[in-house]
Amino acid sequence: ACVHGDEVGSMVVIQEIFRKIKKRGLLKGTIYAFPLLNPLGFENYSRNITLSKEDINRAFPGKEKGSLAEMIAYKIFNTIMETKPALVLDLHNDWRRSIPYTILDPMPEGTSKEVYNSTKVFGKKTEFPLILDTDDINTSLAYNMLKKNIPSLTLELGESYVVNETDVKYGVGAVWNIFEYLQMVNPLEKPLNYKIPIEAKDKILFYSQDPCTSSSGIIRFLVKPEDIVRKGEPIAKIYNSIGKLVETLNSLEDGIVLGYSDSSLAFPGAAIMAFGVFKKEK
Numbered sequence: 531a532c533v534h535g536d537e538v539g540s541m542v543v544i545q546e547i548f549r550k551i552k553k554r555g556l557l558k559g560t561i562y563a564f565p566l567l568n569p570l571g572f573e574n575y576s577r578n579i580t581l582s583k584e585d586i587n588r589a590f591p592g593k594e595k596g597s598l599a600e601m602i603a604y605k606i607f608n609t610i611m612e613t614k615p616a617l618v619l620d621l622h623n624d625w626r627r628s629i630p631y632t633i634l635d636p637m638p639e640g641t642s643k644e645v646y647n648s649t650k651v652f653g654k655k656t657e658f659p660l661i662l663d664t665d666d667i668n669t670s671l672a673y674n675m676l677k678k679n680i681p682s683l684t685l686e687l688g689e690s691y692v693v694n695e696t697d698v699k700y701g702v703g704a705v706w707n708i709f710e711y712l713q714m715v716n717p718l719e720k721p722l723n724y725k726i727p728i729e730a731k732d733k734i735l736f737y738s739q740d741p742c743t744s745s746s747g748i749i750r751f752l753v754k755p756e757d758i759v760r761k762g763e764p765i766a767k768i769y770n771s772i773g774k775l776v777e778t779l780n781s782l783e784d785g786i787v788l789g790y791s792d793s794s795l796a797f798p799g800a801a802i803m804a805f806g807v808f809k810k811e812k
Contacts (some may be wrong), residue, residue: 535571
C-alpha cells in the first residue's frame with residue numbers, strides 16, 4: 531500500500547486486515563505486506579518521491595543502479611519475488627470523489643492464459659467494478675508481476691488524502707473476499723455485499739477519462755460517482771468567470787462513473803472524470 535504517498539487510506543486497510551488476522555488466525559497460507567511503500571512521499575503528502583519527483587509505480591521492475599524511484603522499485607519488486615507469491619494486491623486510493631474499483635492490466639506478452647484468467651477470477655471476487663486498464667502502463671507493479679506469471683491486481687479504494695472509514699471497510703471486505711475464496715480465512719460476520727448497478731456487475735469494463743475539456747473555466751458536474759451514463763448524455767458544463775456557458779461535455783459511451791476531479795478548475799485538455807465503459811470483452 532501507499533506507493534503513492536498521499537493515498538493513505540490503503541495503508542489503513544492493511545492495518546485493519548492484520549488486526550482481524552491476529553484475532554481470527556489463518557486457516558492456511560502466509561500473508562506478507564508493505565503498508566507504506568513510499569515514506570518520503572507520505573511525509574510530504576505527495577504522490578511521488580518528493581526528492582526526485584518520480585512516481586515509484588512508473589519505475590517497476592526497477593534497476594539496481596538507476597534513478598531513486600528505480601532503485602526503490604527494484605528493492606520492492608525483488609523482496610516480493612523472494613516470497614514466491616501466489617497473488618499480489620497493490621492497494622491505492624483515487625480521486626476524493628470516487629467509488630472503489632479493481633483494475634485489471636492488459637495481458638502482458640508471455641503471461642500464461644491460465645494465470646491471466648485466474649487474475650480475472652480474483653478481480654471479480656472483490657465485488658467491485660472490474661476495469662480493464664486501457665493505458666499501456668508497463669512499468670507498474672501489477673503489470674510486471676503478471677509478466678512474471680504471478681496474478682496481480684490494483685485496487686482503487688475510494689478517496690485519497692484522508693482516511694475515509696467507509697472506503698476502509700470496503701477495502702478490507704474486498705481483500706477478505708479473496709482470502710476467503712483461497713480458503714485462508716473464515717467469513718466475516720458482516721460480509722462485504724458491495725452494491726454496484728446491475729449493468730456493471732460480473733462484467734469487465736474498459737477504463738476511460740474521455741471526454742477531456744477544451745475550455746478554461748469552472749466545472750459544474752451533472753453526474754456523480756456510481757451513476758450510469760448513456761452515450762450523448764450531458765455529464766458536465768464549463769462556465770467562464772462571469773457565468774457564461776462555454777462548453778457542455780457529453781458522455782462518449784455507455785458506462786459507469788468511477789470518479790471525478792478533485793478540483794472544479796477546467797483548462798484545455800484536462801481529464802475531469804473517469805468511467806468504466808460498457809463494451810464487449812476483447
